[in-house]
Amino acid sequence: MIEFINVGKTYPNNVRALDNINLKIEKGEFVAIIGLSGAGKSTLIRCINRMHDISEGELIVDGVKVDALKGKEIRTFRQRIGMIFQSFNLVTRISVLKNVLVSFVPELPFWRKVTGIFSKDQKIRALTALDKVGILDKAYVRVDQLSGGQQQRVALARTLAQQPDIILADEPIASLDPVTARQVMDDFTRINRETDMSIILNIHHVEMALEYAERIIGVREGRVVYDGKAEDVNQDVLDFIYNGKTGSPEPDGREEKYYV
Numbered sequence: 001m002i003e004f005i006n007v008g009k010t011y012p013n014n015v016r017a018l019d020n021i022n023l024k025i026e027k028g029e030f031v032a033i034i035g036l037s038g039a040g041k042s043t044l045i046r047c048i049n050r051m052h053d054i055s056e057g058e059l060i061v062d063g064v065k066v067d068a069l070k071g072k073e074i075r076t077f078r079q080r081i082g083m084i085f086q087s088f089n090l091v092t093r094i095s096v097l098k099n100v101l102v103s104f105v106p107e108l109p110f111w112r113k114v115t116g117i118f119s120k121d122q123k124i125r126a127l128t129a130l131d132k133v134g135i136l137d138k139a140y141v142r143v144d145q146l147s148g149g150q151q152q153r154v155a156l157a158r159t160l161a162q163q164p165d166i167i168l169a170d171e172p173i174a175s176l177d178p179v180t181a182r183q184v185m186d187d188f189t190r191i192n193r194e195t196d197m198s199i200i201l202n203i204h205h206v207e208m209a210l211e212y213a214e215r216i217i218g219v220r221e222g223r224v225v226y227d228g229k230a231e232d233v234n235q236d237v238l239d240f241i242y243n244g245k246t247g248s249p250e251p252d253g254r255e256e257k258y259y260v
């Protein structure tokens with residue numbers, strides 16, 4: 001379980017990116033974080049694997065107090081959390097298979113990763129992960145010969161091979177066309193169902209978020225302003241997340257509705 005307790009984050013330039021976040025995300029959940037650009041979605045996701053430090057509060061992942069980890073503990077902890085980026089973060093001039101194998105040796109220097117000798121078991125795990133995302137036939141192709149969608153699937157396979165408990169995805173479909181984006185979202189859904197890994201992604205495509213995720217967390221100005229089932233998100237909720245107001249005021253004249 002991931003638990004945020006009164007978490008705040010202020011960047012060194014004094015931007016208050018997260019303010020008093022309280023959240024619990026259970027194992028196996030599929031959660032989409034939505035909100036305007038600059039709302040704090042990326043910061044929220046990146047605090048979970050300590051890419052960013054929180055400024056106050058507590059962040060606990062499967063019993064580990066993330067904000068208290070130091071040095072090597074952080075690297076060991078990160079092995080349990082897969083991260084997918086909009087820009088794929090692959091080494092494009094080596095093969096698909098090597099990119100996936102790299103997930104087994106995150107601490108080696110780059111040259112050792114590229115020339116590294118891997119065990120049969122590691123190769124089988126990497127090939128199995130490629131099969132899971134439907135690109136086993138590309139295993140020996142150089143990454144720079146693949147389309148954007150295929151590259152994102154390599155990134156997903158690399159994360160899967162790592163066998164994490166949680167997958168964080170920061171705008172995973174932002175640079176993909178609608179058809180490919182859907183294939184990648186289908187991959188996330190299948191992985192979530194088959195493996196019980198938690199999937200937490202932040203996403204600008206609201207309709208995709210509502211279609212694929214079970215739970216929606218709406219963030220505005222660093223605060224969680226909606227937290228509920230995707231099927232309960234209507235236009236009022238979206239207006240509230242994105243504009244801070246709803247189209248239909250409460251009967252007592254209040255403009256704002258509170259969803260959390």
Ligand SMILES: Nc1ncnc2c1ncn2[C@@H]1O[C@H](COP(=O)(O)OP(=O)(O)OP(=O)(O)O)[C@@H](O)[C@H]1O
Nearest residue numbers: 011012013015017036037038039040041042043044
């Ligand atoms: N490294 C940083 N240093 C200083 N300020 C930052 C940093 N990263 C983000 N911010 C600021 O923190 C706030 C939240 O940013 P964040 O990237 O988390 O938002 P977001 O909702 O993910 O936006 P987008 O959808 O555009 O990616 C913004 O005001 C942003 O300018």
